[in-house]
Amino acid sequence: MKRIFILSVVCAVALCLVAVSVPAQTKKEAFKYEDKIGVVKIKKGDPIHLACWMVVAGPDASLGTDTKRGVELAIEDKGGKILGFAVKLSVQDTGCNAEGGQAAATKLAADPTIVAAIGSNCSSEAKPGAPILWKAGIATVSPSNTAPFLTDPKRGPEYDGYLRTAHNDKVQGAVAAEYAFKQLKVKKAATIHDGSPYAEQLQAVFAETFKKLGGTVTAQEAVAPTDTDMRPVLTKVATGKPDIIYYPIFIAAGGHITRQAKEVKGLEKTKLMSADGTFSPDFIKAAGDTAVGMYHSSPDFSAFGAGYKTFLEKHQKKYGEKPIAPFHAHGYDAAMIVFAAIEKVGKVAPDGTLHIGRKALRDALYATKNLKGLTGSLTCGETGDCADPMIAIYQMTAENVKKQVIPDKPIWSPAVAAPAKKK
Amino acid sequence: MWGEKNRIFMLKRWIERITPTDVVMWFIGGAILLLIFWGSTATLTAKTYTVHHWFDFIIFGLAQGSIYALIAMGYTMVYGILRMINFAHSEVFMSGPYTAYYVAAAFYSSGFLDQHPIFSLIMIFLVSMATSTLIAVLLERIAYRPLRTAPRLIPLITAIGASFFLQYTFRGFYGSGFQAYPVVKILEGEWALGEFRILKFQAVVIVAAAILMAALYSFVQRTRLGKAIRAVSEDKETSSLMGIDIDRMIVTTFVIGGMSAGAAGVLYALMFKQVHFFMGFIPGIKAFTAAVLGGIGNIPGAMLGGIFLGLVESVGPSLFLDGLGIVAPYQLKDAIAFIMLVLVLIFRPTGILGERLVVKKA
Numbered sequence: 171m172k173r174i175f176i177l178s179v180v181c182a183v184a185l186c187l188v189a190v191s192v193p194a195q196t197k198k199e200a201f202k203y204e205d206k207i208g209v210v211k212i213k214k215g216d217p218i219h220l221a222c223w224m225v226v227a228g229p230d231a232s233l234g235t236d237t238k239r240g241v242e243l244a245i246e247d248k249g250g251k252i253l254g255f256a257v258k259l260s261v262q263d264t265g266c267n268a269e270g271g272q273a274a275a276t277k278l279a280a281d282p283t284i285v286a287a288i289g290s291n292c293s294s295e296a297k298p299g300a301p302i303l304w305k306a307g308i309a310t311v312s313p314s315n316t317a318p319f320l321t322d323p324k325r326g327p328e329y330d331g332y333l334r335t336a337h338n339d340k341v342q343g344a345v346a347a348e349y350a351f352k353q354l355k356v357k358k359a360a361t362i363h364d365g366s367p368y369a370e371q372l373q374a375v376f377a378e379t380f381k382k383l384g385g386t387v388t389a390q391e392a393v394a395p396t397d398t399d400m401r402p403v404l405t406k407v408a409t410g411k412p413d414i415i416y417y418p419i420f421i422a423a424g425g426h427i428t429r430q431a432k433e434v435k436g437l438e439k440t441k442l443m444s445a446d447g448t449f450s451p452d453f454i455k456a457a458g459d460t461a462v463g464m465y466h467s468s469p470d471f472s473a474f475g476a477g478y479k480t481f482l483e484k485h486q487k488k489y490g491e492k493p494i495a496p497f498h499a500h501g502y503d504a505a506m507i508v509f510a511a512i513e514k515v516g517k518v519a520p521d522g523t524l525h526i527g528r529k530a531l532r533d534a535l536y537a538t539k540n541l542k543g544l545t546g547s548l549t550c551g552e553t554g555d556c557a558d559p560m561i562a563i564y565q566m567t568a569e570n571v572k573k574q575v576i577p578d579k580p581i582w583s584p585a586v587a588a589p590a591k592k593k
Numbered sequence: 594m595w596g597e598k599n600r601i602f603m604l605k606r607w608i609e610r611i612t613p614t615d616v617v618m619w620f621i622g623g624a625i626l627l628l629i630f631w632g633s634t635a636t637l638t639a640k641t642y643t644v645h646h647w648f649d650f651i652i653f654g655l656a657q658g659s660i661y662a663l664i665a666m667g668y669t670m671v672y673g674i675l676r677m678i679n680f681a682h683s684e685v686f687m688s689g690p691y692t693a694y695y696v697a698a699a700f701y702s703s704g705f706l707d708q709h710p711i712f713s714l715i716m717i718f719l720v721s722m723a724t725s726t727l728i729a730v731l732l733e734r735i736a737y738r739p740l741r742t743a744p745r746l747i748p749l750i751t752a753i754g755a756s757f758f759l760q761y762t763f764r765g766f767y768g769s770g771f772q773a774y775p776v777v778k779i780l781e782g783e784w785a786l787g788e789f790r791i792l793k794f795q796a797v798v799i800v801a802a803a804i805l806m807a808a809l810y811s812f813v814q815r816t817r818l819g820k821a822i823r824a825v826s827e828d829k830e831t832s833s834l835m836g837i838d839i840d841r842m843i844v845t846t847f848v849i850g851g852m853s854a855g856a857a858g859v860l861y862a863l864m865f866k867q868v869h870f871f872m873g874f875i876p877g878i879k880a881f882t883a884a885v886l887g888g889i890g891n892i893p894g895a896m897l898g899g900i901f902l903g904l905v906e907s908v909g910p911s912l913f914l915d916g917l918g919i920v921a922p923y924q925l926k927d928a929i930a931f932i933m934l935v936l937v938l939i940f941r942p943t944g945i946l947g948e949r950l951v952v953k954k955a
Contacts, residue, residue, distance in 0.1 A: 227769035229869060365924055392921035396875050398865040401653040402907040403923035406915075409641050422771065422867060429866060433783075433792055435649065455773045456867055 201519045205527030207307040210285050214522030217258035220508065221281070223274040223289035223299065223310075229422040230266040232450040232494045233291045237313040239493070240501025241288055243484055244509070252509050253516050255524055260284075264295040266420060267366075267395070271295025272302065279306035285526055286310065286508045286535075288501065292420070292447075293317035293368035296332065304331030307528035309535055311508055311556075312336060313500035316446065317367040318375070321553040331532050333550055335503040335543070337469060337559030339368070342445060343375025345561040345584055346416060346467040351383040353563075353582055354441060356413035360389040362403070362427065364419040372418040372445060388412045395423050400430045408436035418445030418467075425456025432460050441465065449564065450495045451574045461566045468496045469545065470562035470583045478544050492575055500557070503543035507556065511535045622939040625932060628913070635916025642911065648789050650908045656795040656864060658903020659802030663857035664880035665887070665895035666809060667729075667850030673826040673890040674846045677745060680752040681732055682854060683877020684759035687870065688728045689721035689855030690862040691763060694772045696720045697862075701775035710779045722855035728759065729851030733844060764870040771869035774862045798860045805856055806896050809849060813892060822846055826890070879930065886934050888947025897945055905933050 203209055212218060222241055224234030238261060245257050262274035271290050278284055279302050287303055287310035290296045296315045303310050305328070312320075312334040319325060321338060350356055359380050363369035370392075377387045388410025391403055404427065407415065415437070417427050424444055431437045443465040444453075454461050471478070478499060485493060511534035516526045538556060541548040546558030562580030570577050636642070642650075664686050671679040697717050700706040706713045736755045740748045780794035813819035824832040825842040833839050861876065862868050879902060887898025909929040914922035937945060 228871070229771045229867075231770055363921075390921060392924035394924060394927065397923075397926075398861075398867070398875075399653060399657050399907070402650055402911065402926075405646055405649050405653070406911050406923065409646065422869075425773070425867060426865060435645065435790070452770065456771065458773060458776060458866070 201517075203517055203519070203525040203527065205529050207528040207532075210283070210526045210528065212255060212283075212285075212524040212526070214524075217256040218252055218285055218512065218524070218526075219258045219260065219281070219283040220505075221260050221262065221278050221284045221287045221289075221308075223262045223264050223271070223278060223287055223295070225264050225266040225270070225291045225295070226261060227263045228265055229452070229456075230292070230420050230447075232421070232452040233266070233314060233447070233497065234264070236450075236493055236495035236498045237288075237291060237501030237504075239485065239489060240313065240498040240503075241505040243481065243488065243498075244502045244505035246484070246488075248509055252512050253518065253524060262289075264290050264292070264299070266292040266295065268294045268298050271297070271299035275299030275302040278308060279303055284308055285512065286531060288313065288504050288508065290315060291497075292366065293320060293371075294366040296320055297367055300332040301328035304328060307331075309333070309528070309532040311504040311535065313504040314446075314495075314497035315368070316342060317371045319367055319371060321551070321555045323553055325553065329554070333507075333535055333554035333556055335500045335507065335545065335548060335556050336497060337557045337561060338555055339372040340375055341559040342467050342561045343372050343418075344379045346418075346443060346445065346563070347376045347379035347383060347385075348584065349465075349467070349563045349582055350414050350416070350441075350443065351380055351385050354414065356385070356441065358386045358388050358410070358412045359414045359416060360391065360407045360410055360412035361387065362391045362393060362407070362415060362417040362419065364393055364395045364423055366395065366419070368447065369417075369419045373416060376416050376418070393419075393423055393427075395420060397423055398426055400426045401434055404431055404434040404437060408434055408440075411436060412440055414441040414443055416443045416445075418447060420447050421450060421453045421456055424448040424453055428453075428457035428464060429460045443467065446496045449576055451576060452494070454566070454571050454574050454576070459568075459571060462568050462571050464566050466564045466566070467561055468564055468580075469500070470560040470580055471496075471499075471578055472562070472580060473546070473560040473583065474499055475542065475544050475546060477542075481544055492578070494576075496576075499544040503541075503545050503548060503556075506543055507535060507538045507541055507548060507550070510538065510541060618939045622936055625936050628917075632913040632915070632917045636912055637916070639916060641915065645789065646911075647908070650911060651904065652791055652795055652799075654904035654907030655900065656798045656903070657907060658883075658900035659799050659806075660857050660861050660864070660899075661876065661880045661883045661903050662896040662899025663802055663805060663853045663860070664876055665883040665899045666806070666853045666892060668881050668884040669887070669889055669892060669895035670813075670822075670846050670850050672884070673892075674822065674843055675737070675741070675748070677737070677748045678752065678881065679732075679737075679850075680749070680877075680881075681736070681755040681759060682729075682850065683873035683880075684756050684763070685725050685729045685732065685851050685873075686854040686858050686861075686877060686880075687868075687873030688759065688763060688858075689723075689725035690774075690858035691767060691772070691868045691870065691872070692724040693717045693721035693859060694774060694862070694868050697775055698772070706775060707778055710777055714777065718856060718859050721859045722852045725855030725858065726848050726851035729847040729854070730844060732759075733847040738840070738843075760870055760873075767870065769870065771867050771872075774866045774868065776866075777863065780863065794863050798864055801856070801860060805853060809853060810892055810896075812849070818842075818845060882930065882934050886937055886944055888941075888944030891944070891946045894944055894946035901945070902930055902933070906930050909933075 226234040264270040264274045291314045293315045309331040314336045316336050316339040318340050361373035363373045389407050446468040449466045449468040514534045515530040536550050538550040548556045550556040562583035564577045565581045667682045700713045736751050783790045783792050821837045822842050883898035883902045884895045887894030906926045910922035910926050
């Protein structure tokens with residue numbers, strides 16, 4: 171009798187345990203979210219933390235401020251919420267150099283709440299920065315890195331978390347060279363870079379294309395980004411008697427070259443051409459009246475999608491000025507593909523916690539297809555090139571310089587020149 | 594006979610004093626010299642550059658060098674009197690032209706600059722020199738004077754701290770971006786010198802710097818105050834026993850250093866147009882190099898060192914490296930400048946005009 175009693179008690183206890191544990195287990199099974207790298211869990215009421223690592227101080231601040239505004243407007247257009255969670259944006263300055271990029275990325279990597287990053291601006295920042303972020307499982311979408319290396323198939327697995335909505339300079343350099351050779355009909359070109367991956371690779375593409383078209387490259391010089399006295403190097407460039415100088419560098423050094431080129435004997439009539447890195451009112455300030463008549467290769471505003479006009483209106487309303495660099499729309503698009511990817515992989519658990527898998531997010535970003543952005547239709551390739559690159563050539567007028575605004579209409583673009591070629 | 598013996602004895606002692614390090618250093622120095630000679634010969638025989646080009650290179654170098662020289666004066670004078678490197682001097686240099694920019698911009702927008710360019714320029718110079726002097730004096734009073742009896746490393750670290758403090762204070766005042774100096778119309782264009790030509794503002798920079806340096810040098814050498822400064826830098830205790838107010842002399846040194854840095858700043862801004870809170874860093878490092886190159890503590894040495902450095906930066910890459918077939922030599926201009934420093938220090942450890950005295954006191 172006693173035995174039966176004990177048995178029944180044991181059975182009852184066991185049953186109770188099962189009864190208690192079964193619902194618990196089923197509850198766990200109902201929400202299971204795994205990821206190879208890690209899962210960001212955001213409690214109900216907490217924001218989704220996105221980070222910008224951009225150059226927002228120093229001489230190139232216009233570049234980062236412009237892309238940051240693009241991201242901010244994208245968040246606004248989203249209503250400030252993804253999957254019902256508020257979006258928090260933090261910003262780290264990157265200084266447009268490798269050290270700054272490394273420091274900013276290290277800081278972001280140490281913050282486990284960051285879901286994804288948008289940046290960097292200068293290719294030199296991304297080179298050390300992107301691997302640091304990806305080591306921490308943070309994917310980053312750059313709105314303005316254009317150096318070909320960053321999306322090269324040989325870039326290595328440490329760049330697996332890196333994508334960009336900016337064009338690849340393989341396109342920009344070729345367009346610039348084509349314009350110089352075919353439209354300006356110049357035969358001799360010289361290039362100057364500043365040792366940054368962006369400038370070095372862009373001028374290399376330009377020189378290569380220019381030579382292929384049949385032109386001569388008289389010099390491929392280099393300066394340091396902090397140099398101020400460009401007259402000696404320009405004197406050296408002048409010995410080759412180039413018809414055009416292409417210097418796709420940044421604002422401070424670019425301003426010095428533009429001002430001083432006119433003072434060097436033999437370069438009085440030489441045409442000057444720079445690229446998207448200096449396409450900003452700050453550059454006009456740095457170069458002054460000497461910027462009148464010079465050329466810039468930069469993204470083609472006139473080829474941007476239908477939403478661009480409303481974007482410009484919102485921009486004007488919010489910041490009280492026109493965009494101050496060429497990559498605001500790319501910043502907007504970078505934010506948009508991040509939002510789309512979060513919406514795709516984010517799962518809300520029954521207790522209201524949002525789960526976002528880092529690997530899943532990265533894969534979703536890479537799987538972006540035909541997303542209608544401001545800059546065109548975005549499809550991310552295997553190596554992270556998402557842009558629909560359309561480059562045009564702009565020319566500074568006296569009016570632009572006087573008002574310190576960048577031209578909003580290109581003078582030439584390959585798409586307009588050869589519509590048949592356009593995909 | 595005795596003289597011969599003595600000479601042999603001297604030679605023996607000299608050989609005894611040579612260490613393997615010396616031999617290695619001389620070897621390195623010799624190799625650099627050989628390379629320079631080889632590169633220069635190759636460049637000159639290739640005849641890529643005409644006399645006009647070389648003349649331009651030299652003028653560019655002189656203009657840049659005279660600015661280095663003016664800044665270097667501040668480093669070298671403070672070193673002479675306090676035996677410390679005033680690393681915040683580059684911020685003294687920055688503060689002047691950055692503040693004077695706002696005066697220049699106001700003159701420009703009101704059209705005053707074009708109507709009375711000379712008067713405007715004098716005003717800009719005065720504002721810049723006054724600001725730099727004020728910063729230099731405050732620096733001495735707040736950061737260095739309380740530490741005068743402290744071990745030598747302490748004021749050095751303080752100087753670096755003060756440098757950061759000033760940089761970011763000015764960033765707070767004027768923002769992190771840059772400002773562009775207006776163009777002064779009378780300084781645009783060029784003058785012809787026979788068949789050569791010289792850019793107007795470069796001529797102005799060179800002449801102004803030369804006048805300032807001559808004035809400062811004669812002030813230190815000829816006046817009573819200058820004599821007192823020199824006495825303090827020789828020996829503080831003795832000169833205070835002679836009735837010289839040491840504090841006043843040290844402040845005077847900082848005032849002179851600040852004034853020359855402020856003037857150099859405006860010349861720099863006229864030449865390069867851009868001013869920002871970080872602009873002092875590179876010229877500061879270069880001027881410090883120039884001061885060491887010329888023999889730190891020695892005023893003519895600082896001038897010579899500055900001009901030498903400017904010339905090497907301008908002429909060097911073309912002259913030394915072009916003939917060796919090195920691509921983009923101007924990227925290496927800083928490397929060349931510092932190799933020159935190494936070269937000078939190998940053969941003359943106290944700098945071009947360095948005094949033994951400095952070594953004894955150090």
